Amino acid sequence: MPQNEQRYMRVALKLARQASRRMSSRPLVGAVAVTGGRAAGHGYSGADGKNPAALAALERAGSLAEGSTLYTNAEPCSDTDDTAQSLLRIIAMRPKRVVIGALAPWFPLPGVANGAIERLRSAGIAIDIGLMEKECREFNAVYYKYAETGLPFVTLKFAASLDGRIATATGDSQWISSKSSLRLAHQLRRDHDAVLVGIGTVLSDNPRLTVRLVEGASPLRVVVDSRLSIPLTAGVLSNGLAAGTLVATTSQADPARIEELKKLGVDILVLPAKAIRGNDPDSRRRSPADDPPGRAVDLSALLVTLGERGIASILVEGGSGIITSLLAERRADRLVAAIAPKIIGRGLAAIGDLGIERLSDAITFASVKTRKLGPDMIFDGRFDRSPAIAAIGPLVPDQTMK
Numbered sequence: 360m361p362q363n364e365q366r367y368m369r370v371a372l373k374l375a376r377q378a379s380r381r382m383s384s385r386p387l388v389g390a391v392a393v394t395g396g397r398a399a400g401h402g403y404s405g406a407d408g409k410n411p412a413a414l415a416a417l418e419r420a421g422s423l424a425e426g427s428t429l430y431t432n433a434e435p436c437s438d439t440d441d442t443a444q445s446l447l448r449i450i451a452m453r454p455k456r457v458v459i460g461a462l463a464p465w466f467p468l469p470g471v472a473n474g475a476i477e478r479l480r481s482a483g484i485a486i487d488i489g490l491m492e493k494e495c496r497e498f499n500a501v502y503y504k505y506a507e508t509g510l511p512f513v514t515l516k517f518a519a520s521l522d523g524r525i526a527t528a529t530g531d532s533q534w535i536s537s538k539s540s541l542r543l544a545h546q547l548r549r550d551h552d553a554v555l556v557g558i559g560t561v562l563s564d565n566p567r568l569t570v571r572l573v574e575g576a577s578p579l580r581v582v583v584d585s586r587l588s589i590p591l592t593a594g595v596l597s598n599g600l601a602a603g604t605l606v607a608t609t610s611q612a613d614p615a616r617i618e619e620l621k622k623l624g625v626d627i628l629v630l631p632a633k634a635i636r637g638n639d640p641d642s643r644r645r646s647p648a649d650d651p652p653g654r655a656v657d658l659s660a661l662l663v664t665l666g667e668r669g670i671a672s673i674l675v676e677g678g679s680g681i682i683t684s685l686l687a688e689r690r691a692d693r694l695v696a697a698i699a700p701k702i703i704g705r706g707l708a709a710i711g712d713l714g715i716e717r718l719s720d721a722i723t724f725a726s727v728k729t730r731k732l733g734p735d736m737i738f739d740g741r742f743d744r745s746p747a748i749a750a751i752g753p754l755v756p757d758q759t760m761k
């Protein structure tokens with residue numbers, strides 16, 4: 360592909376960055392209309408998903424739209440009455456050619472054919488697909504994963520010391536990283552459909568899991584709690600937050616407790632229990648006698664259910680137990696770690712036992728970005744989907760419990 364074509368696709372991707380982030384079940388789309396070697400109009404998709412980027416770019420180009428080449432990272436959609444109307448308006452503006460980065464599978468509208476490409480082609484508009492396809496897919500990674508699998512995109516996030524601890528041996532974790540990293544954590548919350556923690560984190564840190572340090576709406580709060588140990592006074596259930604909180608539990612939960620929580624407005628999801636490695640009883644909370652080890656929420660079942668409920672992206676904020684389980688089950692897509700220039704020594708490791716004995720089996724990353732944020736180093740990596748990860752396999756096979 361000619362260099363200047365790539366340049367226009369990069370402009371489209373830059374524009375797409377301005378589209379609303381909280382439409383993760385739709386791709387973020389940018390478009391630029393080019394006439395006579397000049398960018399004549401720019402556009403990006405609106406928060407309601409009704410105002411396609413391509414139409415916005417052509418409308419801005421005005422009289423220059425006719426005969427233009429339109430560059431867009433994903434094709435315009437035509438799956439609803441509104442978007443079909445917009446497509447007709449795009450066709451009426453008579454662009455000569457549309458260059459598309461990556462085709463978008465239009466989940467979650469099964470049975471609804473998008474059909475935009477065919478309609479554009481039959482109107483005599485030339486279509487080229489695949490310019491910078493890898494970059495365009497990576498840009499909308501959340502959308503593509505959800506559209507193609509029905510499962511949410513899972514981002515793991517923690518703040519750790521240089522020696523990989525997320526808390527001291529006494530459980531003190533506030534705050535390992537700097538204020539700037541905390542702000543990044545709130546940005547990440549805002550940009551995901553749900554934020555998830557384990558009951559261990561609720562009991563030790565009592566977080567609210569809301570967006571406060573940046574503008575934007577708070578996502579759904581999810582707590583993973585096999586036996587419903589969550590106190591009714593927990594931060595995620597107080598001050599009007601109960602109604603936006605889902606607690607994923609198992610049949611080990613006391614039915615009376617389920618009713619109490621439901622009365623508060625909490626959404627309770629009873630899922631199968633699964634045997635997991637290293638789900639050691641938390642000695643601070645329970646005696647080993649009443650804590651048969653290894654019976655925990657089946658996180659794969661949780662992800663399937665959240666996906667069915669329209670949750671396309673989840674930010675997992677810890678703690679160590681939940682992060683370890685998700686890594687062990689190869690359910691994570693991205694890791695964002697704020698590494699603080701501190702050494703703790705004995706303490707809680709960010710990631711527990713994964714059963715990896717050879718370095719060649721270590722979990723690796725397909726791509727990594729690092730940057731400095733205040734005193735911290737931000738590691739942002741996409742997990743590799745190589746056979747090395749697949750080799751980890753289920754931790755305790757064939758012991759799934761209902």
Ligand SMILES: NC(=O)c1ccc[n+]([C@@H]2O[C@H](COP(=O)([O-])OP(=O)(O)OC[C@H]3O[C@@H](n4cnc5c(N)ncnc54)[C@H](OP(=O)(O)O)[C@@H]3O)[C@@H](O)[C@H]2O)c1
Pocket residue numbers: 516517518519524525526530531532535556557558559560561563564583584585586588635638639641654655656657658676677678679680681682684707
């Ligand atoms: N620095 C950071 O970024 C950061 C962030 C968060 C937390 N933390 C620290 O991490 C510590 C909490 O971590 P944690 O490991 O004790 O608790 P956790 O990961 O928050 O929760 C673990 C608990 O979740 C429940 N659970 C249910 N299903 C599970 C599954 N499939 N896999 C794993 N756990 C499952 C288990 O309790 P049940 O069996 O009772 O259900 C398990 O003990 C605290 O000290 C906190 O301060 C640090």
